[in-house]
Amino acid sequence: MHTTMNSPTPTPQPPISSVPADDKLGFDQVLDRLRQIVARLEQGNLPLEQALQAFEEGVQLSRAGSAILDAAELRVEALVRGEDGSEARQPLSPSSPSPSPSP
Helix, strand or coil: CCCCCCCCCCCCCCCCCCCCCCCCCCHHHHHHHHHHHHHHHHHCCCCHHHHHHHHHHHHHHHHHHHHHHHHHHHHHHHHHCCCCCCCCCCCCCCCCCCCCCCC
C-alpha cells in the first residue's frame, strides 16, 4: 500500500511593500522603508523567497534614494553657481569651522 504525505500548502504572503510601486516616494519615505526592510531581514525569520523579495525592494529603494540625492546635489550646484556660470563649488567639510557672526 502506497501512502502519500500531505504537505501543507503554503499560504500566500502579502507583498513586502505596503507602498504601490508607481507612487513617487520622497527621500525620507525611502529611508524609512529601507529601515523597515533591514529590520525584517535582520530578524532572520523570513522564508527565503520573502527575504529575496525584501532584498530586491531594498536594492530598488536604495537606487531611488541615490537618484533623489543626486538630483538634490545638482540643484545645490545650480544654486551656488556664479552669475557668469562659473563653478563656485565649495565642498562642505565637517571639520571646517563655520563663520562666526561679527559682533
